[in-house]
Amino acid sequence: xxVPAHITTLNLNGKFQMNKSLSDSPDDMLSAQGVGWxxxxxxxxxxxxxxxxxxxxxxxxxxxxxxxxxxGGDPAEPEEKTxxxxxxxxxxxxxxxxxxxxxxxxSLDEVQESYLKEGWSADTLEHxxxxxxxxxxxxHGWKTEQTWGIGEVNGERxxxxxxxxxxxxxxxxxxxxxxxxxxxx
Numbered sequence: 001x002x003v004p005a006h007i008t009t010l011n012l013n014g015k016f017q018m019n020k021s022l023s024d025s026p027d028d029m030l031s032a033q034g035v036g037w038x039x040x041x042x043x044x045x046x047x048x049x050x051x052x053x054x055x056x057x058x059x060x061x062x063x064x065x066x067x068x069x070x071x072g073g074d075p076a077e078p079e080e081k082t083x084x085x086x087x088x089x090x091x092x093x094x095x096x097x098x099x100x101x102x103x104x105x106x107s108l109d110e111v112q113e114s115y116l117k118e119g120w121s122a123d124t125l126e127h128x129x130x131x132x133x134x135x136x137x138x139x140h141g142w143k144t145e146q147t148w149g150i151g152e153v154n155g156e157r158x159x160x161x162x163x164x165x166x167x168x169x170x171x172x173x174x175x176x177x178x179x180x181x182x183x184x185x
Contacts, residue, residue, distance in 0.1 A: 008124070009124050015052075034136075065079070130148040143166050
């Protein structure tokens with residue numbers, strides 16, 4: 001389901017479910033991130049729902065609180081993204097260790113990777129997107145740059161995440177995740 005007009009990168013409050021038919025397959029990217037075959041196949045079969053609470057903290061800085069639930073599994077630990085570009089380290093079981101992450105709001109002119117700039121709605125172009133950097137330094141070292149916002153998909157406004165992964169040998173992989181809007185949290 002498309003997102004209503006009041007959902008923008010200034011207000012991502014809502015519940016969203018990954019739309020597999022509109023999203024790219026995550027298999028190649030997860031493989032490059034060192035996720036084993038059995039886990040990748042289980043994830044490919046699962047339904048993923050994320051609830052986002054978009055607010056400002058006491059210092060007036062934007063925050064995104066995310067709770068992701070994988071069908072048939074326990075909800076993941078809540079994740080906080082403070083849009084201040086400060087590095088934070090988080091243990092991510094899927095990747096087998098700690099990852100460094102940072103996030104901020106940016107104009108698409110500030111985004112270097114052309115793939116990450118494609119397909120956005122007029123309001124995302126106006127208000128900017130959420131830029132998320134995630135890096136893992138373990139055995140399968142890699143990094144991703146992600147842009148989150150409202151995209152135009154088949155003529156409808158959708159919550160979209162575009163991902164550019166750089167592997168340990170400099171290889172590049174690209175992925176787009178498209179979500180259905182399920183309503184308010």
